[in-house]
Amino acid sequence: MREEFLLDPSVTFLNHGSFGATPRAVFERYQEWQLELERQPVLFLARRLDGLLAEARTALAGYVGADPDDLVFVPNATAGVNVAAWPLGLQAGDEVLSTDLEYGAVDLTWEHVCGDLGARYVRTPIRLPVTSADEIVETIWAGVTPRTRALFLSHHTSTTALTLPVAELCRRAREAGIRTIVDGAHVPGQVPLNLRDLDVDYYAGNCHKWLCAPKGAGFLYVRRELQRDVHPLLVSWGYEGDDPSFVSRHEKQGTRDSSAYLTVPEAIDWQREHxxxxxxxxxxxxxxxxxxxxxxxxxxxxxxxxxxxxxxxxxxxxxxxxxxxxxxxxxxxxxxxxxxxxxxxxxxxxxxxxxxxxxxxxxxxxxxxx
Missing domain, CATH: 3.90.1150.10 (Aspartate Aminotransferase, domain 1)
Known part of the structure; x- marks a missing residue:
């Protein structure tokens, strides 16, 4: 299968986890979308793009077990976590509970958000090696205090490559009235995912890693009743009208190349075919x-x-x-x-x-x- 990818054949590539790699056929479809855009930019961006993105979202939603109107495309999981971090209503003294196994970039996100709002980002140490899922659950849950407003976890950690028992932790958090945000950067394409079953409030994932879509294709899922308060980092044409939707606010953000998003269905199909x-x-x-x-x-x-x-x-x-x-x-x-x-x-x-x-x-x- 090596010949299906564009990787340098002289390198033994054992680092798919960092940035992924895209199959030749999927990359060619990505370039076809770019060429279609350049042939007639007005037709593509002003008349066709909304429908094309809806088709791509529908394919992705079916793959991750969600309703198409409950997720939006973002460039990567870190961008999705950034969007999800602000609408939590954190106040001075509140806590966001996490672990010491999280990706460094999103640690910085939470430190920044909590620092601006006077809240605390609490990183519970996880003893390594781990011995059981129950041990992980109880270690993390022991960090919950009356001030805990949100629980942030990686579904599959980056540096330590460990699948965390997020389903049980999301269940406990929901019973306790604690918001849940999950970083699923390494999950789509590697770990089975059904967002309806997971019952999480916010979930950010990548399509360019293990699903093998082009770089710059990720998504953010938000529970339906929370979407009204979730805003993109860029306010643009998606805010037109009296009651712009969650999808509209996030998809209409000025001129940009959405070809990576549009290629996600091709990546899903390519993996199924293989x-x-x-x-x-x-x-x-x-x-x-x-x-x-x-x-x-x-x-x-x-x-x-x-x-x-x-x-x-x-x-x-x-x-x-x-x-x-x-x-x-x-x-x-x-x-x-x-x-x-x-x-x-x-x-x-x-x-x-x-x-x-x-x-x-x-x-x-x-x-x-x-």
């Missing part, structure tokens, strides 16, 4: 092999409950400081190495274009470098 359930199963098995064969400490039990197509392992204390650079410069392996507190981790991503030979190249390189 039996992506079987691909995900094969990739999870590669991640399991990496967990069990690389000789490094895993962060989770050996179960798809905790990891899917990415796996993160703890590096030994004496691992070279320049390990990431040496893996790339000496072995042409693209893979992230990161810090978390006093620990250093390596995260391997396995997508449809990866195979056992990629894992073996990583194993041999680490054996030589560690």
């Amino acid at each position: 039996d992506w359930d079987a691909v995900r199963t094969r990739c999870h098995e590669l991640a399991r092999r990496a967990r069990n064969e690389l000789g490094l400490e895993p962060l989770t039990p050996d179960s798809c409950e905790f990891f899917a197509q990415m796996v993160t392992l703890r590096l030994p204390e004496d691992a070279p400081e320049d390990l990431k650079d040496r893996l790339y410069d000496d072995y042409r392996i693209e893979i992230p190495v990161s810090e978390h507190g006093e620990d250093r981790f390596i995260r391997a991503s396995f997508q449809g274009y990866n195979d056992a030979a990629d894992l073996e190249r990583l194993r041999d390189a680490l054996a030589a470098l560690l």
Whole structure:
């Protein structure tokens, strides 16, 4: 399947998780949308775009288990979290509860929002390695106080590649009257998702990562009764009329290229045509092999409950400081190495274009470098 993608064949690419990669056929459809726009910009933007976006939203909504009118396109999950952070009605002394496993960019979002409003962003430490979903739930829930107004969680964490038990936490939060915001950047295309079943208030996801759509395609889902208070970061033509809709406010934001959004249905269809359930199963098995064969400490039990197509392992204390650079410069392996507190981790991503030979190249390189 490697030939279906545009990736440099000289690189062992084990970092799909950072930015994704788009199949050749999907990318070509993306370029076709751009060409259609340039052939007749007025026809495309002023007369056709609303309908085209509605069709794309309908396809995406069916894929993630939502009503098309309950989600809007955004450039990425971080943008969606930024939109969701402001309408919570936070006041001085309120708390937004989270964990110390969240993506750094959205940590900065919450620190900024809470700082402006006099609220607190509380990051509950999660002990690694984790041993059970119940342990994670109880650790996070122990951080709830009478001042907790919102719970913010990653559905699947970035650095640690850990699937969190967000369904149970959303259920508890809803019973307690606490708003829930979930960062699903790594979920669509990698972890099964049904937003109706999840019963979350706000959910931001990416289509350009594991769903393999072009870069700049994400979405924000908002529970229907909360949508009136949710506003985009840019106010534009979507506010025309006496009662502009949630979708209108977010989709009509001046002149921009929506080709990445319009290509999302193509990405969904492409994965279905290539039996992506079987691909995900094969990739999870590669991640399991990496967990069990690389000789490094895993962060989770050996179960798809905790990891899917990415796996993160703890590096030994004496691992070279320049390990990431040496893996790339000496072995042409693209893979992230990161810090978390006093620990250093390596995260391997396995997508449809990866195979056992990629894992073996990583194993041999680490054996030589560690």
